[in-house]
Amino acid sequence: MKPAIIAFALFAMTSSMASAFEIGFDWAGLKLCTSGNPNTVANPKFSLKDVPAGTKYIRFRLVDRDVPAYNHGGGVVAWNGKSTVQPGAFKYKSPCPPSGKHTYEWTATAQTGKSGGKLGVAKARRKYPE
Secondary structure, three states: OOHHHHHHHHHHHHHHHOOOOEEEEOOOOOOOOOOOOOOEEEOOOEEEEOOOOOOOEEEEEEEEOOOOOOOOOEEEEEOOOOOEEOOOOOEEEOOOOOOOOEEEEEEEEEEEEOOEEEEEEEEEEEEEOO
C-alpha cells in the first residue's frame, strides 16, 4: 500500500473517532413558572464535553420546541477551558409554558470570536416542568 493511502486511511480513522461536542443542563434552582409570562433569570449550570479546539466563546440560545417563535434569548460567554459554565454567566427568559409541559432545547455554539467563527454545535433538550 502506498504511504499516501496509508496516511489518508489513518487520518480518516482518527477523524471518525473524534468525539462530538456535547452539553448538558438541568432546571435545578429554577423557580416554577407555568403562567406563560417568563421571568428573567440566570442561566442554568451547563456541563460541556469535547469542546472543539480553538473555542474562545460559546453562544447559548434557548428555544421552546412547542412554541419556537418565542424568543427566550441566551448569551455569549468567554470559554475558560473548564467543563462547566456556572449559573449567572448570562440572563435569559425562563421556561414558562401556560399549560402542561413543553420541550425546551438549549443550543451551544462554539466560536472563535464573540460574534462568530463557528467551530461546533451541541444541543440538549428537557421537558419543563419535569
